Amino acid sequence: MTTRSIRPPTLRPRPAQGRGFTVVEVMIAFLVLGAVLLPVFLFLTNAMKETEQFYCEAAAISRAKFVMDAMMFQIPWRCIRAGNPCVFDDPKKVPAVGSLLQAAMPLMFETGYDGPRPGTFKGEGLIKDAKGFLYRIRVACYDIEDLDFKIGGKIFPAARLTSKDADGRYTLLKKLVLQVRWSLTKGKDPLSDPQAKNLFLVGYKADLER
Amino acid sequence: MKRQEGRARVDVPAPRQRRGMAVVVVLAFAVIVGVLLFALVSSSTTIGSQNKLTLHQLQAYYLAHSGMQHVQLKLRLLPRETYEAFAGGSDPNPYADISSDDQASLLVCPNGPFDLFTDQVPKDAEPFRGSYRCESFRLSGTHRRMKLVQDAYRIKIVAEVYPKFPASLKNHVADVIDEEIIVSRFTGGIGGP
Numbered sequence: 001m002t003t004r005s006i007r008p009p010t011l012r013p014r015p016a017q018g019r020g021f022t023v024v025e026v027m028i029a030f031l032v033l034g035a036v037l038l039p040v041f042l043f044l045t046n047a048m049k050e051t052e053q054f055y056c057e058a059a060a061i062s063r064a065k066f067v068m069d070a071m072m073f074q075i076p077w078r079c080i081r082a083g084n085p086c087v088f089d090d091p092k093k094v095p096a097v098g099s100l101l102q103a104a105m106p107l108m109f110e111t112g113y114d115g116p117r118p119g120t121f122k123g124e125g126l127i128k129d130a131k132g133f134l135y136r137i138r139v140a141c142y143d144i145e146d147l148d149f150k151i152g153g154k155i156f157p158a159a160r161l162t163s164k165d166a167d168g169r170y171t172l173l174k175k176l177v178l179q180v181r182w183s184l185t186k187g188k189d190p191l192s193d194p195q196a197k198n199l200f201l202v203g204y205k206a207d208l209e210r
Numbered sequence: 211m212k213r214q215e216g217r218a219r220v221d222v223p224a225p226r227q228r229r230g231m232a233v234v235v236v237l238a239f240a241v242i243v244g245v246l247l248f249a250l251v252s253s254s255t256t257i258g259s260q261n262k263l264t265l266h267q268l269q270a271y272y273l274a275h276s277g278m279q280h281v282q283l284k285l286r287l288l289p290r291e292t293y294e295a296f297a298g299g300s301d302p303n304p305y306a307d308i309s310s311d312d313q314a315s316l317l318v319c320p321n322g323p324f325d326l327f328t329d330q331v332p333k334d335a336e337p338f339r340g341s342y343r344c345e346s347f348r349l350s351g352t353h354r355r356m357k358l359v360q361d362a363y364r365i366k367i368v369a370e371v372y373p374k375f376p377a378s379l380k381n382h383v384a385d386v387i388d389e390e391i392i393v394s395r396f397t398g399g400i401g402g403p
Contacts, residue, residue: 036243043247047254057261061268068272072279084331138326142333144315149284150307152295161287172283173316177336179326191327198325199265200337202318204276204310206283208400 052131053184059129060180060199067108067137068178068201075104077207078166080174086123086141087115091166109137132186137178144173144204162210176203263383266371269340270385273310273318274369277342278387280308281365285391286398293361293395296349305365308344320375339375343368350390359395364388 021029071080076097081087088105090097098119105113109125123139148157159170178201183193190196284305285292295304310316314334321335344367351362367387372379393400 036240040243040247040250043250047250050254050258054257054261058264061261061265065268068268072272072275084326136327140326140331146315147313149288151284151288151291151304152298152301154291156288156291172287173280175316177326179337181327200324201269201272202276202336202338202340203272204280204316206276206279208279208282208286210286 052133055131056129056133056135056182056184057197057199059133060135060182060197063127063135063137064178064180064199064201067139068176068203070104070108071139071176071178072203072205075101077174077205077209080123080141080176080205081167082141082143082174083123084140085138086176088121088123089115089117089119093119126189133182133184134187134189135180135182136190137180139179140177142175142177143167143169143171144175145169145171147172162207165207172207174205176205177201178203262373266373266383267385269338270369270371270383273340273342273371274367274385274387277308277310277344277367277369278365278389280342281305281344281347281367282391282400284308285363285393286400289361289393289395289398292363292393293349293352303344303347305344305347308342310341311343338371338373340369340371342370345386353392360392361395362390362392364390 075088076090078092079088079090079097079101081089088101090101101119101121105121109121109123110127112126113121113124115121123141125137127135127137129135145158148155149161150156157170158172162170162172165171179198181190181196181198183190183196185193292304295301310318317334318336318338318340320338321332324335324337325331344365346364346366348364349361350364353360353362365388368384369386370382370384372382374381391400
């Protein structure tokens with residue numbers, strides 16, 4: 001009776017659901033997982049850097065727009081004098097215009113814009129953003145002297161249409177070229193960074209104040 | 211017999227069937243990772259290209275406003291001559307000469323590397339290729355009251371920027387200003403509509 005109830009030992013393997021994983025299988029799994037996730041982590045690290053790059057780009061575009069808007073639409077034509085960088089100086093010395101320039105310069109260029117004489121300003125500056133990146137900005141101005149207008153078969157040269165300006169030139173248009181340069185390394189002056197980025201804007205400002 | 215059928219339903223799948231699941235799980239995992247990577251790459255690329263597009267649109271915007279200021283300047287200086295050009299009826303666009311490409315001093319075209327932070331910046335070169343032109347200019351009305359005579363003009367300025375110049379003129383960015391300007395025929399004073 002007892003001998004019949006005892007089952008002989010079997011050599012059959014245990015069912016698969018209870019088998020588990022061997023060390024080699026686990027290691028291979030980790031290897032595969034690592035191989036898949038490594039490029040993801042590398043990409044995320046790179047994306048972080050790119051985010052800062054795009055942030056700087058957006059900040060530079062925003063600043064360039066602000067400066068160019070001020071020069072094209074706000075600052076009087078006669079106050080923007082030719083040069084690289086240009087010089088802001090009111091030849092008529094109107095106090096209200098002087099105050100406008102005084103208030104506008106720190107907003108446009110932040111630092112480094114003081115001109116050769118009191119009340120004059122250079123069209124350049126050094127700007128530091130909230131994250132610590134540095135931007136150099138410079139505006140050059142060129143007088144367009146040989147401008148003429150054609151109408152009804154006649155040609156009207158600038159010298160016939162206007163009097164000489166404060167610089168002794170028959171100028172009716174000024175070319176404004178703006179450059180912003182920035183470094184992608186925090187706190188680094190873009191002028192000493194060969195990897196610095198640049199953007200440019202160009203505009204022509206007409207003498208509409210006569 | 212019934213009991214045996216009941217047991218067969220409750221049993222876990224055979225080992226061969228469960229191994230097939232592993233392939234499905236791995237494939238699903240690979241697809242999820244792939245989608246994640248694609249989403250990350252595409253979102254990053256989009257921000258970069260958006261910044262570039264914004265800059266090119268801004269360049270075109272200032273060129274368009276340059277063209278508009280150029281037109282206003284001519285209108286202020288030659289208001290009577292402008293009206294007479296229309297009265298004569300011979301010229302459909304007497305402001306066709308307002309074009310940055312038609313005057314050498316207004317040409318916006320690069321000529322090698324450009325950097326304002328160096329000492330030698332060529333006066334006749336610009337950092338990118340762009341242009342503006344007065345596409346159409348027409349007399350839309352004349353107003354007479356007492357001694358005041360005002361003419362209204364409809365002006366359309368088109369500005370274009372070519373980011374891939376000189377390699378290609380494709381993918382250019384344009385900006386258009388379409389405005390009406392009222393000018394005094396004898397003083398050149400400009401007012402808005």
